[in-house]
Amino acid sequence: MPANLDTVFSALADPTRRAILSMLLEDDMAVTDVAEPFQMSLTAISKHLGILTEAGLITREKRGRVIWCKLEPDAMRSASVWMQGFGQFEPVDLDAFERFLECELAEGDAEAETQE
Amino acid sequence: MPANLDTVFSALADPTRRAILSMLLEDDMAVTDVAEPFQMSLTAISKHLGILTEAGLITREKRGRVIWCKLEPDAMRSASVWMQGFGQFEPVDLDAFERFLECELAEGDAEAETQE
DNA sequence: TGCATATTCAACCATTCGGTTGACGATCCT
DNA sequence: AGGATCGTCAACCGAATGGTTGAATATGCA
Numbered sequence: 075m076p077a078n079l080d081t082v083f084s085a086l087a088d089p090t091r092r093a094i095l096s097m098l099l100e101d102d103m104a105v106t107d108v109a110e111p112f113q114m115s116l117t118a119i120s121k122h123l124g125i126l127t128e129a130g131l132i133t134r135e136k137r138g139r140v141i142w143c144k145l146e147p148d149a150m151r152s153a154s155v156w157m158q159g160f161g162q163f164e165p166v167d168l169d170a171f172e173r174f175l176e177c178e179l180a181e182g183d184a185e186a187e188t189q190e
Numbered sequence: 191m192p193a194n195l196d197t198v199f200s201a202l203a204d205p206t207r208r209a210i211l212s213m214l215l216e217d218d219m220a221v222t223d224v225a226e227p228f229q230m231s232l233t234a235i236s237k238h239l240g241i242l243t244e245a246g247l248i249t250r251e252k253r254g255r256v257i258w259c260k261l262e263p264d265a266m267r268s269a270s271v272w273m274q275g276f277g278q279f280e281p282v283d284l285d286a287f288e289r290f291l292e293c294e295l296a297e298g299d300a301e302a303e304t305q306e
Numbered sequence: 307t308g309c310a311t312a313t314t315c316a317a318c319c320a321t322t323c324g325g326t327t328g329a330c331g332a333t334c335c336t
Numbered sequence: 337a338g339g340a341t342c343g344t345c346a347a348c349c350g351a352a353t354g355g356t357t358g359a360a361t362a363t364g365c366a
Binding site for chain 2: 084089148150
Binding site for chain 4: 136
């Protein structure tokens, strides 16, 4: 699980997986709860979680019959450092990030609702 | 060419493409010269350059019969900001980045040379 | 004009990816 | 014990990915 750049970047390349990571930013979550907002099968989400785990971006811990997913932001460090080598990107503007995040989440919701 | 997170992250997910970006960090390059270190056809490299262009990570300018590739690091900004929202990754350690880069380039060379 | 160089296009191929469904193993609850 | 819930496994499917080769286009040069 050294999480190389290949696996991290390709894990991040999928909007569903990025949405999951954003959700986990708030709190740890059970697999079923992670899946709830998405318009796709539990199996599909389970696969996404597998890919995120493989990339080291989350860990999963079984307690009882529930598996808890925990964000592991450290796995992004090498990728982040790599990118920053290409330019000094302005010191984290958290407001901008919030807006960005909401935008991505909103897109996700919209996508989910077109099917209902 | 708004270069969304999907296209940027998936462009960065391929080691050949990351190596190309690293090369362009030094200077603009012609397509043929970009292709030279790699053990694959010019067509393959041309496709990779197309993907990088699509992601906004490079631009191509034709001068005479030669097409010059130019790095556009700004295309990484939104992706970088997104990742930084998951944690304050230490202020760019350029030395670490240099080492990292050399490592990646070395891997690329090794790969190329195993075939020669 | 005619040849060499630079790059892309078109068609093809094997593999991976993101999704589905149906069956299964674990765990909790009564 | 028996039923409901949580999550994964296995098999399948269509589309996308990363590569190939051979032909085509455009430019530079003698």
